[in-house]
Amino acid sequence: GENVEQHPSTLSVQEGDSAVIKCTYSDSASNYFPWYKQELGKGPQLIIDIRSNVGEKKDQRIAVTLNKTAKHFSLHITETQPEDSAVYFCARRSDAGNMLTFGGGTRLMVKP
């Protein structure tokens, strides 16, 4: 199937620490993996994405790693700041399916 499992559902870290969110998927045809950040009262905003021909991608304090063999991908946020507090959603898509399948979300709280 096309399920995406996301863990943890809530994550609390101290400002300056790193945060890691992990997603696993079942469809081996998945080839596109975006991450979205959703702040309270706003729509999801794309923060980083990765395609299946790449193992890692970095953008300043945010990085995503992909392990196609194990079918999991992870979001890494370093030097967390209070403004990183939000709900984060992973997602995946394949060419066959066209549509995004979202994980269940992770509520990240960064304590000052």
Next chain:
Amino acid sequence: DAMVIQNPRYQVTQFGKPVTLSCSQTLNHNVMYWYQQKSSQAPKLLFHYYDKDFNNEADTPDNFQSRRPNTSFCFLDIRSPGLGDAAMYLCATSRDYSNQPQHFGDGTRLSIL
């Protein structure tokens, strides 16, 4: 500048009274999507358009309909809202289907009295 704009941000309607939510985009994208998001859950796809080609998800309730009169605008019509339809409704766009990023609006929060 906002590229996917949803109006209104908050909508209150009465049980059974039809309501229309609107979405506009300045990106000139081919694909527009409507999602329903309930509290603490992931967005759930209702339907999507590639240009004027409409695609309905299998489990989208029958009282939900959509219109896309042109590239820029898309509407969600709820014919007879029930209490269970109270949610955030998100519009998104993408250039096409081939692994292009989806860009979301800030949503319309719908309340049912």
